Amino acid sequence: MDLPRYPYHQSLEQRSGQPQRRPVVIVGAGPVGLTLALDLAKRDVPVVVIDDSDRIGEGSRAVCWAKRTLEVFDHLGVGEAVAREGVRWQRGRVFHGEREAYAFDLLPEAHHKMPAMVNLQQDQVEARLVRAVQLEPRIELRGRHELIGLEQDADGVTLNVRTPDGLFDMRADWVVGCDGARSPTRTLLGLGFAGQVFEDRFLIADVRLAPGVRPRGLDPATPERWFWFDPPFHRGQSVLLHAQADGLWRIDFQLGRDANVDAERDPERIRARVAAMLGSDGFELVWSSIYQFCCRRAERLRVGSVLLAGDAAHQVSPFGARGANSGVQDADNLGWKLAAVVKGEGDDVLLDSYEFERIEAADDNIGHSTRATDFISPKSALSLRLRKAALDLAAHTDFAKPLVNSGRLSLPTAHVDSPLSTADAEVWTSGPGPGCPAPDAPLDEGGWLSEQFGRGFVLLAFGWPVQAPGLRVITLPAEGVAATRYGARPGSVHLIRPDAVVAARWHRFDAADVAAALARAHGRPQ
Known part of the structure; x- marks a missing residue:
């Protein structure tokens, strides 16, 4: 693919x-x-995007895109293409030595x-x-615009930007820093970025196999995630294998804390590791x-009129595909x-709810990521013995x-304590509660429920139609896949946020209750 x-x-x-004033x-x-x-x-909001580069980053980097992220991409018109061009998978296998x-x-x-x-290299996404x-x-997407200064006042934000033609100022009502782990935005805000730095080093090798070569017997027609603890071809360490698009395979080798980084970068040394893993030298090393x-995590995700998202806000280990996926879900939430x-349709406290919910998600992801890293890289002899016992x-x-x-593979975080949610007033025995992700389901007339989300608030009515001023209502059968997944019975209604999160649910429709829940979800509780 030619990269734009x-x-x-x-x-x-x-x-x-x-300076020209910009909304965002x-x-x-x-x-x-x-x-x-x-x-x-x-949503009809004009945006300027600035980046210090003018091209897409090199290498595969993020590879695994989770179901929820694909649904977000689908609302933006690129989800079906990503799912079509990538490698679909849902099954994983974990090995200890060569035994599953x-x-x-x-x-x-x-x-x-x-x-x-779906596995698709980040540059292609x-x-x-x-x-x-x-x-x-x-x-407006502006390349080679480097942020070097940031000042806030009562009327907005001034950005000082460096370009090939020199410095100039921009004005914005709102600024969002999505500028990565070394975020200039976060640095200019003076925010701390506290957490744990892991000493282990890992090697990524993207390889293209010769015809007929199958890595460890994996069938390319039914791709799976394979993970080895202490395999015979890389003793004492771990290895992860993923299929990628365009006939590529991603292999991650754990190198340990004492690895000689300069020596490990030697292409011949990398090829030797890959050949031992594949049991064949029939491959091309594409990238490493x-x-x-x-x-x-950053200590704050909002400082006045400036917000952070993605790696600028939080970092996790790559185990579980939580980095890029959680960043896309930040954007969907914000x-x-x-x-x-x-547009004046919601109160400013909505942006405080972004910080509340996405800090909750970041801490959830960091917790999962840290536990996975501790299991993969035991820090003591006792931890190593416990891991071996669990694997056996x-x-x-x-x-x-x-x-x-x-x-643990990426899943969206449930924001059960969100200030935007209206708590259940009745007993529910199943289905997603307020603050939980809204599940997909097929529609009787064709298409998918997930395709109906993303544009605005939606009211799902199970069993018979209802009227709710200012809301789009989708009437669904009282029986079937959707009703089962939502725990609905005849007359149940669910209020769904634009980011496909349940805001409220009731066993019977009441216009006043729906209006109050909608106001709360806009940051204006009555």
């Missing part, structure tokens, strides 16, 4: 010498910044539009997003990188809230399988 660029050009501010400026043109820009534009310890299925039930996971942004008249990772505030038992007993942690 967004070359530098002089802006109106530079030509006129006068996004710093960073990675997957998170581009997702947020598209989301805001779909256990297997898992991420989506054992049918009737979902999007698969559990970014290419789809960049092309969508370049076709959107409400978005050595990484060390952190689990940490987009409708920021649009509502810009998992092959024979069900109770030990949950103890094995090669990375």
